[in-house]
Amino acid sequence: MSSRTSRIRSVKLMLFPFSLEGAARIWLEKEPPRSILTWDDLVSKFINKFFPPxxxxxxxxxxxxxxxxxxxxxxxxxxxxxxxxxxxxxxxxxxxxxxxxxxxxxxxxxxxxxxxxxxxxxxxxxxxxxxxxxxxxxxxxxxxxxxxxxxxxxxxxx
Structure with missing residues (x-):
């Protein structure tokens, strides 16, 4: 992965909490500290929580x-x-x-x-x-x- 892509994902990870409200915001606030370290971690956890199979x-x-x-x-x-x-x-x-x-x-x-x-x-x-x-x-x-x-x-x- 390029350093540009990595920076973009880091920015997305930092800004994502500001896009949430309601149940999604509550879910993210209840996640244990440092349990989401990368954009891919966030995407995976979010989809599993709000879009089960x-x-x-x-x-x-x-x-x-x-x-x-x-x-x-x-x-x-x-x-x-x-x-x-x-x-x-x-x-x-x-x-x-x-x-x-x-x-x-x-x-x-x-x-x-x-x-x-x-x-x-x-x-x-x-x-x-x-x-x-x-x-x-x-x-x-x-x-x-x-x-x-x-x-x-x-x-x-x-």
Missing amino acids: SKTTNLRNEITRFQQKFDETFYEAWDRFNDLLRGCPHHGFSELHQLDTFYNSLNSNDQDLVELTHGCTSSSTPAVSSDVAELKDMVRALILDKKNQYSAPLRKSG
Whole structure:
């Protein structure tokens, strides 16, 4: 590990307590002195305390089984999907897996919209799956496009 990485981890370790509140802060305060000496110690103990294996499995399953709801817009589905990912920060899914899961969860109209907007084919084909950045850019562009449509002020005619 480089000395820069080591310094970054040391800073994270020092600042981490300031990011906590509630049960997490109480947990850290109850840890025996000098029981957490490295960033890796902290990450391991924190995950074991707040994300036991059964909870992690349930959260990973929720992510894997994600589906866009019938009356849910593309943007709402994207937000909900990202909430699931944030709820399990150690899910271990690659960006490609995340994007592929999201794309495949969309209703056919939104899948068609992604394809038409960006001229691609199904994300499960090897050509698209091999290019994570392209799919990620397409999803982001579509989200920005949808966001701009919803947030554009109404103009008075006249």
